[in-house]
Amino acid sequence: MSEHPVYETEALIAEDIDAYLEKHQHKTMLRFITCGSVDDGKSTLIGRLLYDSKMIFEDQLAALENDSKKVGTQGQEIDFALLVDGLAAEREQGITIDVAYRFFATENRKFIVADCPGHEQYTRNMVTGASTADLACILIDARKGVLVQTKRHSYLCHQLGIKNLVLAINKMDLIDYDQEKYDAIIAEYEHFAESIGIEKFTAIPISGLAGDNITTKSGNTPWYSGPTLMEHLEAVEVRSDENLTHPFRMPVQWVNRPNLDFRGFSGLIATGSVKPGDTVRSLPSGKTSTVKAIVTMDGELEEGVAGQSVTITLDDEIDCSRGDVLAAADSPPEVADQFESTIVWMDEDPLVVGRAYWMKIGTQMVSVTVAEPKYEVDVNDPSGDGSHLAAKTLHLNQIGVAEITTDRRIVFDPYVENRALGGFILIDKISNHTVGAGMLHFSLRRAQNVHWQAVDITRDDHAAMKNQKPRVLWFTGLSGSGKSTIANEVEKKLAMMNRHTFLLDGDNVRHGLNKDLGFTESDRIENIRRIGEVAKLMTDAGLIVLTAFISPFRADRQLVRDMMGEGEFIEIHVDTPLEVAEARDVKGLYKKARAGELKNFTGIDSPYEEPEEPEIRVNTVAMSPDEAADYIINQILPLK
Numbered sequence: 280m281s282e283h284p285v286y287e288t289e290a291l292i293a294e295d296i297d298a299y300l301e302k303h304q305h306k307t308m309l310r311f312i313t314c315g316s317v318d319d320g321k322s323t324l325i326g327r328l329l330y331d332s333k334m335i336f337e338d339q340l341a342a343l344e345n346d347s348k349k350v351g352t353q354g355q356e357i358d359f360a361l362l363v364d365g366l367a368a369e370r371e372q373g374i375t376i377d378v379a380y381r382f383f384a385t386e387n388r389k390f391i392v393a394d395c396p397g398h399e400q401y402t403r404n405m406v407t408g409a410s411t412a413d414l415a416c417i418l419i420d421a422r423k424g425v426l427v428q429t430k431r432h433s434y435l436c437h438q439l440g441i442k443n444l445v446l447a448i449n450k451m452d453l454i455d456y457d458q459e460k461y462d463a464i465i466a467e468y469e470h471f472a473e474s475i476g477i478e479k480f481t482a483i484p485i486s487g488l489a490g491d492n493i494t495t496k497s498g499n500t501p502w503y504s505g506p507t508l509m510e511h512l513e514a515v516e517v518r519s520d521e522n523l524t525h526p527f528r529m530p531v532q533w534v535n536r537p538n539l540d541f542r543g544f545s546g547l548i549a550t551g552s553v554k555p556g557d558t559v560r561s562l563p564s565g566k567t568s569t570v571k572a573i574v575t576m577d578g579e580l581e582e583g584v585a586g587q588s589v590t591i592t593l594d595d596e597i598d599c600s601r602g603d604v605l606a607a608a609d610s611p612p613e614v615a616d617q618f619e620s621t622i623v624w625m626d627e628d629p630l631v632v633g634r635a636y637w638m639k640i641g642t643q644m645v646s647v648t649v650a651e652p653k654y655e656v657d658v659n660d661p662s663g664d665g666s667h668l669a670a671k672t673l674h675l676n677q678i679g680v681a682e683i684t685t686d687r688r689i690v691f692d693p694y695v696e697n698r699a700l701g702g703f704i705l706i707d708k709i710s711n712h713t714v715g716a717g718m719l720h721f722s723l724r725r726a727q728n729v730h731w732q733a734v735d736i737t738r739d740d741h742a743a744m745k746n747q748k749p750r751v752l753w754f755t756g757l758s759g760s761g762k763s764t765i766a767n768e769v770e771k772k773l774a775m776m777n778r779h780t781f782l783l784d785g786d787n788v789r790h791g792l793n794k795d796l797g798f799t800e801s802d803r804i805e806n807i808r809r810i811g812e813v814a815k816l817m818t819d820a821g822l823i824v825l826t827a828f829i830s831p832f833r834a835d836r837q838l839v840r841d842m843m844g845e846g847e848f849i850e851i852h853v854d855t856p857l858e859v860a861e862a863r864d865v866k867g868l869y870k871k872a873r874a875g876e877l878k879n880f881t882g883i884d885s886p887y888e889e890p891e892e893p894e895i896r897v898n899t900v901a902m903s904p905d906e907a908a909d910y911i912i913n914q915i916l917p918l919k
Contacts, residue, residue: 306384309517311443312393312408314436315418316428320449324418324487325394328509329383331494380408387513395432406623406716409436410702413517414443416508421454421484425467433468434656435678437477438621439718440695443515444480447508452486456499483508522585526610527551527559528692528700530641531603535590543574543590544599546642549699551607552584553591558608561599562690567608568595602643604690604700612700615722616688621656621680622649624673626707626714632672633804635838636714638685640703646686646841647705648808651801652679672801673715682723686841694718708834741821745779749818750915751843754827755836755890756853757882758868759860761899761907762827765853768908770825778823783810785828798879804835811839818847831887849915852893853907857882859900 313321380393393408409415415436419429436444446468454460465482472480483492484500485508491497494509506514528549535543553559557570573580574590583589591605599605606612624630630649638647655670656678673679694701705715742749752769754762763784770782789796793809796802807830817824830836840848860882861869872880879885890896895914897907 306387306389307517308389308391309414309512309515310391310393310412311414311416311512312395312405312412312436313416313418314395314405314409314432316420316423316426316432319418319420319423319429320487321418322394324416324447324449324485324493325381325392327487327490327493328390328392329381331490331509385509385513390512405432406435406439406625409439409441410698410716412436412439412441414445414512414515415441416445416447417480418447418449419464419468421448421450421457421460421464424464425471429468430471433472433477434475437475438678440698444477445508445511446480446482448482448484449487451484451491451500452489456484456491456497458500458502481505481511483511522550523552525550525585525697527553527557527605527607528612528697529553529589529591529605530643530690530699531599531601531605532642533601534599541592542596543592544605545588545590546605547588548583548585549641550585550697552582553607554582559591559593559605560608560611561597562604562606562611563614563688564598564603565611566595566597566599568593568597570594602641604641606690612690612692612697613722614688614690616685617723618683618685618691619680619720619723620683620703620717621678621720622652622673622683622705622715622717623678624675624715626712627675628714629675630673630715631804632801633808634801634832634834635686635708635841637706637708638683638703639706640689640691640719641700643689645689646708646838647683649705650682650684652681655679683717691719691722693721708837738819738821741819743821745821747778747821747823748847749821750823750847750849751814751818751839752823752825752849752851752911752915753830753836753839754825754851754853755830755893756855757857757860757887758829758880759863759865760853760855761904762829762853764904765897765899765907765911766825766827768904769911772908772912773823779821780823780825781817783814783824783826783828785826798885800832800879800885803831803879803885807832807835807839811842814839815842818843829881829887831881831885833888833890836890849895850890850893851895851897851911852890853899854889854896855899 313324315321380391383390393412395405395408417429417433419425448461448464461484483505484503485492487493491499492507494507496507528551529546530549531544532546535545553570553573555570555572558567559570560567571592571594573583574592580589604612632651633648635646635648638645652670652673654667655673657666657668670679690700692700701719703717704713705717707714754766756762766782770780773780788810793806796806807828810826810828814824814826836850864870868877868880871877872883881887895911897910899907902910
């Protein structure tokens with residue numbers, strides 16, 4: 280048996296295991312993070328909390344003692360940081376790289392703590408840990424005082440809506456528990472906190488290594504009369520309590536239809552509460568109904584509250600599906616498609632302005648484009664007040680404010696009011712990597728003032744008058760591949776068949792509609808977006824639209840495809856090898872690009888992403904333009 284008394288389990292476990300489990304099940308849960316500058320002692324503090332809360336098994340302690348002697352930083356003493364720094368690279372460097380989550384519990388509360396990295400290059404990891412936290416424990420090395428990273432993390436926590444802040448002045452043992460130095464640090468931080476809008480915080484003098492004021496009051500700080508860190512963590516109000524006071528919101532995760540006689544809407548209640556008989560509204564449709572029952576695996580509930588996963592049945596068969604939100608009828612969330620947001624960029628590749636990304640917010644998944652940032656937040660500013668920098672895009676770990684537009688209206692609340700309906704992530708459509716995270720501030724007025732005008736003559740009417748099915752024949756390929764030539768031949772053949780067409784050519788469009796655009800990646804994306812919108816309007820008029828553009832990026836061709844109806848977008852890859860296209864060089868562009876006179880030229884210093892599964896592929900080495908046109912016509916027939 281270990282000589283350490285920390286392994287004495289609660290007496291209730293031995294006396295009545297069922298009573299212990301019942302008590303444990305109903306404890307509240309506090310999620311919190313530790314953050315601050317490098318070497319402020321975050322990992323050591325968490326290790327001490329785990330140790331003092333009896334959450335270390337004997338074999339773990341033996342391994343910890345052994346590891347402390349090998350790679351620890353405390354001589355022959357236990358290095359509590361090793362309980363958290365699990366990565367080999369972390370132990371070698373003595374730093375935290377990834378977010379480490381640990382669970383522990385006391386007799387009064389359960390805890391999940393995230394140990395966040397202090398290094399600037401791991402800001403995205405810190406944001407990840409803070410996104411679900413109710414409290415942030417910001418550590419300060421008593422010897423060093425308030426540092427730039429202290430201010431950076433405080434600013435981020437404030438922006439992420441964490442209202443409970445603990446300022447833990449650590450390593451008090453290394454300054455001989457000097458109250459004057461402690462008071463000076465508090466005064467400096469108080470001045471900074473006020474400048475960025477932090478209204479209150481709780482300061483505690485501690486030593487994670489020695490255990491001062493962690494779980495028990497320290498005799499070394501008789502001048503401190505406040506709570507210990509553990510006492511504060513056990514007493515602070517958690518977000519789940521706060522969520523109960525907000526109006527009812529439940530994002531629908533799936534429609535539960537086990538048989539013909541049951542139809543319910545399942546999800547996690549984000550905020551508020553709901554009872555049978557309450558009137559709820561389904562958004563974005565706006566339809567209302569009355570709650571018939573609140574169903575769980577354990578039976579029906581008299582009331583469902585925030586944090587519970589339930590299935591709600593309604594009196595009426597209203598339109599409601601995954602991604603919709605059930606809300607209090609008299610206090611519904613907003614619905615819009617244009618917003619101002621703060622975005623934290625998390626990918627090695629920078630944000631591409633105008634490119635379509637997937638946006639996941641609650642259970643909603645929509646396509647979104649990000650405008651050029653209004654500004655980048657300078658979290659590295661020594662003043663720590665989040666000064667603004669001009670920005671054309673966002674790079675890894677950068678934070679900016681930008682307007683975003685979704686392809687359809689979504690249900691949301693501002694992030695400061697509701698994380699579930701105000702926080703989102705951005706996903707690259709090609710790689711499926713999470714590339715960013717963000718917070719919605721408010722919808723833009725134009726999103727509320729601009730509405731679709733109902734018309735009597737529909738796109739189907741236009742198509743019927745022309746006796747044809749509207750389509751977009753999207754020709755893509757390298758410069759010199761023959762796109763325009765083949766598209767022209769196809770249009771002539773369609774005209775002979777009495778089809779109503781219009782050809783949008785890349786060069787021609789840049790003389791008018793897109794003459795303000797250059798050839799940077801973002802300009803190319805905007806070029807294709809505008810063409811897609813024009814092509815869609817022309818299909819609404821019942822036309823067969825032919826477009827001849829390099830359109831080098833798959834994501835942007837997919838953006839146009841998503842605008843069209845099922846089967847209306849026909850991607851035609853004019854497949855010509857680079858060496859053949861360059862040998863043709865009808866316009867002399869390749870020669871200029873090779874000489875460095877033409878920047879961002881596709882195939883030379885700008886990439887071309889070939890279609891992976893185009894509807895039609897033509898080889899201009901093996902086919903003449905006329906043969907290629909005949910082949911395309913045969914593939915798209917019939918045209919009705």
